[in-house]
Amino acid sequence: MKYKDNIQGVVSLQPDYLGFIFYERSKRHFEGTFPAIPDGIKTVGVFVNAEQSFIKSTVEEHALNAVQLHGDESASYCEDLRAVLGNDIEIIKAFSISDRFDFNNLNVFTPFCDFFLFDTKGKERGGNGILFDWNVLQRYDVEKPFFLSGGIGLQELNQVQSFLKSKAGEYCYAIDVNSKFESEPGMKKIKELKKFIELTKT
Template structure:
């Protein structure tokens, strides 16, 4: 199970989370996010994969930020095309395409199918107008309608109280979870004790 802690920014907090055993750490390069990191990370963690989160970013600027901050994985949270995803893969980045999910509509199979051959992972988050980070959950049972071949991470309002529910969730393509606002003291500052207990339940 891949454990990704997203929305990191502050150097001391990044260093603390790095010691907890998370696999990936996410940094948001979307200026409208309260967890926006700016142009340069204060500290580049060494023992985790660094994920840069972008929303409809200019391609040249995206690549500049990715190289400057030595990102391993690029998470695209907007309306980025399959062609862009493929181009980023060809530059040796792993690519995650995020999709906003709501139980008020059928699972968007036609949309996800367009990205099957150009993404390494999908991320299924709660649909919002703010491109994630809402702290709201969606009904995970809708993901049982996902029949694609791309592995995915479960996201969307996961909190410390959800340990058992996450453990019960079963899908052959679910390979990880994405933790963010449910573990925060304030935007971009994670509660180390809560994260430690949660991560320990999966190690």
């Protein structure tokens, strides 16, 4: 999310999470203050290889409920960040998925992260608007819930519903949507989002 009026429009749909990118090289980089956001919606700060002191100050400034790490952060980084933030702030570690991704590499992260997020490996750190092959997740056997991300829009609704009913969808905690619902980076299409949310709940 980026623009205040647009944020309020999305808030009216009552999503579970709202993401704000605190990475200056992103086209969706957020600056300023949040409009009123109900307590039932968790706010997430997205960071890329950031100093932990910057993450901590940003969490405090915006009263964030969660942080998403979308860079090359190591397990030891996540361990240190957990100590810095405490247990009340959710830590979501993002991974770019390719056909040869080794899920065994995630085991060292599990003690320090609340969720994983699986996104498409692309030229940008997220927001590429491209699906990855969800069949890769048939190999997922780590007992940690994950967010499914990467190029998900209205056209992928049937695939999402099928995936959630599959064995691979057993640990799918949330569906992360972004660029497929934008008219420009950071500007969400409210009507299309509303339709997606309504249809995923049926």
